[in-house]
Amino acid sequence: MSGYIFIKEYMTGLGVDLIRYFVFAGAPFLLLYVIFRSRLVRFKIQQKFPEDKHMVREISYSLLSMLIFNLVAVSLFVLARHGYTRVYTDIHAHSMVYFVFSIIAFIVAHDTYFYWSHRFMHLRKVYPYVHLIHHKSFNPTPWATFSFHPIEAVMQVLILPIMVFAIPLHPLAILAWSMFQLLLNVGGHTGYELFRSGFTRRIHTRWSNTATHHNMHHRYVTSNFGLYFNIWDQIMGTNHDKYHEEFEAAIARRKEAAV
Numbered sequence: 239m240s241g242y243i244f245i246k247e248y249m250t251g252l253g254v255d256l257i258r259y260f261v262f263a264g265a266p267f268l269l270l271y272v273i274f275r276s277r278l279v280r281f282k283i284q285q286k287f288p289e290d291k292h293m294v295r296e297i298s299y300s301l302l303s304m305l306i307f308n309l310v311a312v313s314l315f316v317l318a319r320h321g322y323t324r325v326y327t328d329i330h331a332h333s334m335v336y337f338v339f340s341i342i343a344f345i346v347a348h349d350t351y352f353y354w355s356h357r358f359m360h361l362r363k364v365y366p367y368v369h370l371i372h373h374k375s376f377n378p379t380p381w382a383t384f385s386f387h388p389i390e391a392v393m394q395v396l397i398l399p400i401m402v403f404a405i406p407l408h409p410l411a412i413l414a415w416s417m418f419q420l421l422l423n424v425g426g427h428t429g430y431e432l433f434r435s436g437f438t439r440r441i442h443t444r445w446s447n448t449a450t451h452h453n454m455h456h457r458y459v460t461s462n463f464g465l466y467f468n469i470w471d472q473i474m475g476t477n478h479d480k481y482h483e484e485f486e487a488a489i490a491r492r493k494e495a496a497v
């Protein structure tokens with residue numbers, strides 16, 4: 239395979255990534271921060287809006303991260319084409335039950351990988367050199383979704399090679415995970431709480447994270463490390479003491495403003 243084809247595939251992949259980022263982070267930004275800004279402010283977790291310079295930084299680092307993500311993804315794509323990974327293209331090579339299982343396994347593995355790599359990045363000796371960039375967003379917006387230092391971007395994307403070498407994955411399963419992580423990441427950074435009262439305590443919903451959870455992580459830094467699920471934070475006792483309280487306060491504010 240020539241370098242020309244690699245560059246062509248890289249540029250195509252990058253184009254897709256950019257469109258996805260600007261559509262899926264741009265749509266909530268346009269709705270929540272521009273068009274319905276004053277009408278929906280009651281849903282906002284932190285009542286203030288960040289200055290433009292913070293959003294410029296969030297977008298700039300997200301663009302840099304996408305250059306890195308795409309380099310890894312296209313390299314894996316080449317390896318997969320030559321049969322070096324466990325990616326399978328014939329969907330009938332495994333059952334549909336396995337196909338669904340592989341997506342769930344990917345999401346659960348990513349959640350675990352994220353929690354522990356995130357804890358690692360919060361170690362005193364690592365934090366200022368790697369993760370601080372993401373935490374410069376004290377009051378994050380949807381643009382902060384991929385706002386990482388390049389070293390963190392490499393750490394974040396490592397889950398992809400781990401998974402394509404670990405278990406058989408169909409490209410559609412990878413796409414499903416990729417869309418899931420994008421939507422959940424954008425959701426966690428919108429700065430708006432949309433769930434209902436009791437969500438963080440009810441037995442059938444308390445395992446899920448909320449926008450308040452990640453927003454508090456950006457504000458308080460030393461708690462709330464989880465990604466999709468609130469399982470590792472519960473097991474390790476790293477939920478913020480006031481998590482439920484702040485979640486309910488955001489809901490109460492919303493209700494008061496609606497009266």
Ligand SMILES: [Zn+2]
Pocket residue numbers: 372378382427452456
């Ligand atoms: Zn974040």
Ligand SMILES: [Zn+2]
Pocket residue numbers: 356360369373455
């Ligand atoms: Zn963090």
